[in-house]
Amino acid sequence: MGDAVPGTGSTPAPGNVYFDSVGVREARDVLNRFYHPVSLGAPESADTKVGVEVIQLGPLTVGHLTFAGHVTLVAAEADAYHVTLPVSGRVVARRNGRDVVAGPATAVAFRPGDPVYLRPEAPSTEIDVRIERWALESELASLLGHPVEGPIDLPAAFDLTGGPAHSWSRLIRLLHDELEHETSLIFQPMIAGQLCSSVLSGLLLSVPHRYHDELITPAGAGPPRAIRRVLDAINDEPDRAFTVADLAGIAGTSVRSLQEGFRRHIGRTPMEHLQQTRLNRAHETLLEADPGLVTVAAVANRWGFAHLGRFASAYRMRFGVSPSETLRRPG
Numbered sequence: 001m002g003d004a005v006p007g008t009g010s011t012p013a014p015g016n017v018y019f020d021s022v023g024v025r026e027a028r029d030v031l032n033r034f035y036h037p038v039s040l041g042a043p044e045s046a047d048t049k050v051g052v053e054v055i056q057l058g059p060l061t062v063g064h065l066t067f068a069g070h071v072t073l074v075a076a077e078a079d080a081y082h083v084t085l086p087v088s089g090r091v092v093a094r095r096n097g098r099d100v101v102a103g104p105a106t107a108v109a110f111r112p113g114d115p116v117y118l119r120p121e122a123p124s125t126e127i128d129v130r131i132e133r134w135a136l137e138s139e140l141a142s143l144l145g146h147p148v149e150g151p152i153d154l155p156a157a158f159d160l161t162g163g164p165a166h167s168w169s170r171l172i173r174l175l176h177d178e179l180e181h182e183t184s185l186i187f188q189p190m191i192a193g194q195l196c197s198s199v200l201s202g203l204l205l206s207v208p209h210r211y212h213d214e215l216i217t218p219a220g221a222g223p224p225r226a227i228r229r230v231l232d233a234i235n236d237e238p239d240r241a242f243t244v245a246d247l248a249g250i251a252g253t254s255v256r257s258l259q260e261g262f263r264r265h266i267g268r269t270p271m272e273h274l275q276q277t278r279l280n281r282a283h284e285t286l287l288e289a290d291p292g293l294v295t296v297a298a299v300a301n302r303w304g305f306a307h308l309g310r311f312a313s314a315y316r317m318r319f320g321v322s323p324s325e326t327l328r329r330p331g
Contacts (some may be wrong), residue, residue, distance in 0.1 A: 024048050024071065034061050035082070035130050036075040036116060051125075055175060057192045059135035060199055062175045063128045067120045075116035081131040081154065082110040083203070085169055089124025093117060095156040105161045107169070109154040109207070127172055131200060139200040142245045143215060145254025153209045164206040171202055189241060191306055197243055201255075219254060222261030226251035230258065230270060238277045239304045244270055278303045279318050282311070286326040296323040 022030075027050035028040040034054050048069030055062050064087075084091060085107045093100045093108040094117035102108045110116050112133045120126060137150045160169045175195065178184040185191040204215060233250045234242070247270045248255045262270050282303045289299065297308055300323070305311035315323045 022050060022052065024050065026050075027052055027065075030054065031073070034063060035128065036078055036080070038073055038075045038116070041072045041074070048122075053176070055178075055186070057175075057186065057196045059132035060196045061128075061130040062172060063130075064125070064176050065120075065128060066125045067122045069122050071120060071122070073116065073118040073120075078110045078112055078114045078116050080112060080133050081136050081152070082116065083129040083131075083154075084108050084118060085127040085129070085160065085172060086120075087125040087127060089126075090121045091124060091126055092119040092121065093156075098156070100157045102157060105159065106157050107160055107165070108157050111151045111154055113151060127176055129172060129199075131203070135196075136200055136204070139197065139245070140204050140211060140215070142248055143201060143204065143255045144211065145219075145248075145257060148211060152204075152211070154203075155207055155209075158207045164202070168199075168202040168206045171199060175199070185307060193241065193243055197245060215256075219256035219260050221264045222251055222253040222257040224261075224265060226253050226258070227261050227265050230262075231266075231273070234270075234274050234277050238274065238281055239302065241304065242274060247274075275314065276318070278305065279315060282315065282323070283319055283326065286323055287329070289327060291327045294327065296327055299323065299327075 024040055028038065030052050031038045031040060034056060040050075048067075048071055050068070050071065051064075051066030053064040067089075084093065084102070086102050086104050088104065090101055090103045091108070093102060093110075095108070095110060095114060100106075100108050108118075133150065136152060137148055140152060141148045158165055160166055175186065178186045186195060204212075230247050230251050233247070244255055244258070248258045251258050251261075253261070258270055262268060262273065266273055268276070282299050282305070285294075285299050285302065286296070296312070300308055300311040312323055319326070
């Protein structure tokens with residue numbers, strides 16, 4: 001993505017677009033590009049301005065929209081899952097022929113195939129989340145361990161003041177807060193993939209739908225043979241950017257069964273085991289390396305650690321010394 005910022009003379013990090021206080025036409029173009037084919041209407045006499053910030057992580061799009069005038073957003077049919085979280089002010093949404101008024105305590109949702117109608121009451125600010133249909137339904141199937149029939153029946157509105165939905169809304173706000181930081185970890189493919197999966201699974205766990213009861217029911221442990229396949233995969237390629245869904249696919253189980261199987265048979269989660277394996281490989285590499293030719297950063301990157309500070313902290317906790325101390329040890 002990486003579009004220039006009009007009027008600021010700067011260029012944001014790859015993966016996000018930022019337009020500061022643009023007119024209705026420019027805002028409509030951005031929304032058509034990142035969301036749905038949408039009609040953005042405003043009174044002809046009004047000098048309406050819209051602030052737009054968008055970040056896109058694969059199948060996940062998170063946008064921060066600010067409306068300084070009265071507008072109406074209409075799409076004939078959503079082609080993805082869409083959730084609007086008002087930050088300030090109110091928005092009127094229409095789904096199934098009924099109006100829903102939402103403020104900062106309430107989110108509104110649309111499913112693929114739903115007509116979209118949103119009327120923010122200016123001045124207002126909202127976060128709009130788009131999730132590609134295939135991604136959310138694949139995430140649900142992975143968590144359950146069997147195919148699902150979509151679209152998923154997300155509720156027209158849900159409460160954000162407590163419980164898992166409140167936690168999920170904080171995660172969405174975290175993604176938005178990272179927009180302005182060009183060196184943010186969210187632009188690392190490994191981290192971005194894990195964050196995207198967390199947003200998708202978090203939404204599925206936070207709102208009612210026909211699979212929700214099955215999703216929150218404790219799963220049986222995966223069989224030892226399935227656990228062994230995952231252990232072998234991690235041992236063979238610890239530097240690969242595995243997600244927990246990838247590992248569940250290798251096991252041939254649901255994510256929940258894999259998590260429970262690892263807890264019972266290994267004593268830690270699959271991702272914790274992956275990190276420990278990477279730390280062990282990094283330790284071995286540092287022990288054998290020539291400090292005149294190799295850096296700690298290169299070793300950390302070799303074994304899948306995107307954040308040097310976190311690698312050093314985890315390494316010290318595991319081995320009692322810093323990575324640089326291991327590298328500079330007496331020969």
